[in-house]
Amino acid sequence: MQSPLNGRRLLLALSGGIAAYKVAELTRLLTQAGAQVQVMMSEAATQFITPVTMQALSGRPVILTQWDAGAPNNMHHINASREAEAMLLAPASADMLAKLAQGRADEIVSLSALARPRASCPLLVAPAMNREMWSHPATQRNIAQLREDGATVLGPASGDQACGEVGDGRMLEAAELFDALEAFFTPKRLAGRSLLVTAGPTYEALDPVRGLTNRSSGKMGFAIARAAQRAGAEVTLVAGPVALPTPQGVTRIDIESACDLLAAVLPLAPRVNAFVAAAAVADWRPASSAEHKIKKDGSGAVPELRFIENPDVLATVAALPDAPYCVGFAAESEKLLEHAQAKRLRKRVPLIVANLGPATFGRDTNALLLVDETGHRELPLASKDELAEQLIEELARRLDLHAPR
Numbered sequence: 042m043q044s045p046l047n048g049r050r051l052l053l054a055l056s057g058g059i060a061a062y063k064v065a066e067l068t069r070l071l072t073q074a075g076a077q078v079q080v081m082m083s084e085a086a087t088q089f090i091t092p093v094t095m096q097a098l099s100g101r102p103v104i105l106t107q108w109d110a111g112a113p114n115n116m117h118h119i120n121a122s123r124e125a126e127a128m129l130l131a132p133a134s135a136d137m138l139a140k141l142a143q144g145r146a147d148e149i150v151s152l153s154a155l156a157r158p159r160a161s162c163p164l165l166v167a168p169a170m171n172r173e174m175w176s177h178p179a180t181q182r183n184i185a186q187l188r189e190d191g192a193t194v195l196g197p198a199s200g201d202q203a204c205g206e207v208g209d210g211r212m213l214e215a216a217e218l219f220d221a222l223e224a225f226f227t228p229k230r231l232a233g234r235s236l237l238v239t240a241g242p243t244y245e246a247l248d249p250v251r252g253l254t255n256r257s258s259g260k261m262g263f264a265i266a267r268a269a270q271r272a273g274a275e276v277t278l279v280a281g282p283v284a285l286p287t288p289q290g291v292t293r294i295d296i297e298s299a300c301d302l303l304a305a306v307l308p309l310a311p312r313v314n315a316f317v318a319a320a321a322v323a324d325w326r327p328a329s330s331a332e333h334k335i336k337k338d339g340s341g342a343v344p345e346l347r348f349i350e351n352p353d354v355l356a357t358v359a360a361l362p363d364a365p366y367c368v369g370f371a372a373e374s375e376k377l378l379e380h381a382q383a384k385r386l387r388k389r390v391p392l393i394v395a396n397l398g399p400a401t402f403g404r405d406t407n408a409l410l411l412v413d414e415t416g417h418r419e420l421p422l423a424s425k426d427e428l429a430e431q432l433i434e435e436l437a438r439r440l441d442l443h444a445p446r
């Protein structure tokens with residue numbers, strides 16, 4: 042899969058901060074994704090990491106000063122930002138943010154940010170500083186001003202700081218910055234749309250320590266939520282018990298049972314444009330759940346399990362008078378097309394995404410079959426992230442037809 046950063050020209054500016062070491066790794070990720078990275082460093086940044094490292098990683102000489110006769114026109118601050126499709130300031134020190142908020146231009150980084158063509162070279166900043174510096178009203182004023190001036194602020198995160206204190210102000214990790222840049226450059230096919238996605242298994246308790254669940258990992262649903270958010274949608278993800286991190290910018294609601302899932306989904310469903318039901322919902326739950334652990338009585342007798350049917354969340358949402366566009370999943374072990382078609386009609390949804398459950402549970406890859414009233418289309422074996430992007434493109438087209446903007 043090609044990264045949205047492939048072929049992009051980026052101006053990566055460093056100001057002074059311990060987090061500069063993370064930018065070395067970021068540069069590597071960016072160049073591996075096919076981006077062309079021009080590094081620029083303030084004098085303070087060179088105290089933390091050397092231009093030699095940054096030149097070796099980016100494959101280009103680093104711009105260090107505006108007084109450099111190396112550029113034929115002697116105007117690095119103009120050239121660099123005219124060539125770039127975005128300028129990322131990382132680490133963004135408190136001092137550099139203050140300069141940018143004021144429009145100062147007394148060294149190469151702030152000068153280039155000010156001289157930047159704002160329409161073709163947007164500014165992204167990744168703050169990195171001590172928590173007191175970050176929470177100081179002066180810094181908060183500067184950040185608010187930069188946002189108002191059109192900058193995108195990435196982070197900061199919270200946690201252990203180089204100074205030994207703990208709090209807000211840590212720069213995002215290299216992988217998180219990379220992710221945010223990819224998201225920034227992803228076409229906004231779902232801008233203005235909202236999505237509700239379910240993911241993962243459900244867990245139906247038998248007693249306080251035992252329960253029934255299934256082998257769904259949640260990876261497909263999480264990948265869909267991530268791809269939709271990157272495409273500009275407002276995304277709520279209702280997740281069963283899985284150990285996956287929440288995709289950036291996605292609102293997550295954790296549930297356990299099918300009944301919890303229904304209760305979480307019902308109030309939200311009428312308010313969204315699309316409902317994507319990727320969760321593997323248990324069809325049945327124990328007729329009763331014991332308050333205390335079911336014990337052996339020594340006689341060798343085994344407990345009798347009785348089940349009752351769970352509500353069908355997808356069919357319930359699809360039957361709402363103000364139902365969103367519904368996408369169902371079908372996890373089958375055989376006769377994929379036949380079962381998917383039957384399921385589509387039974388649940389009264391326009392689109393079913395079918396896959397062979399046992400072949401995909403827990404893996405990072407999958408192959409899908411899209412089934413609608415006109416027929417079916419295969420999405421061949423690929424990573425779940427890649428398939429999620431293809432699904433989101435498909436969904437965007439369908440929403441444009443179903444509910445034109």
Ligand code: CTP
Nearest residue numbers: 318319320322351352353354355369370371372
């Ligand atoms: N689904 C649901 N609520 C249920 C069961 C399933 O919302 N109680 C949704 C799933 O999220 C999925 C679709 O219905 O989008 C199909 O799920 P699947 O388990 O494949 O089908 P079932 O309806 O359970 O049918 P069967 O088990 O007979 O294949």
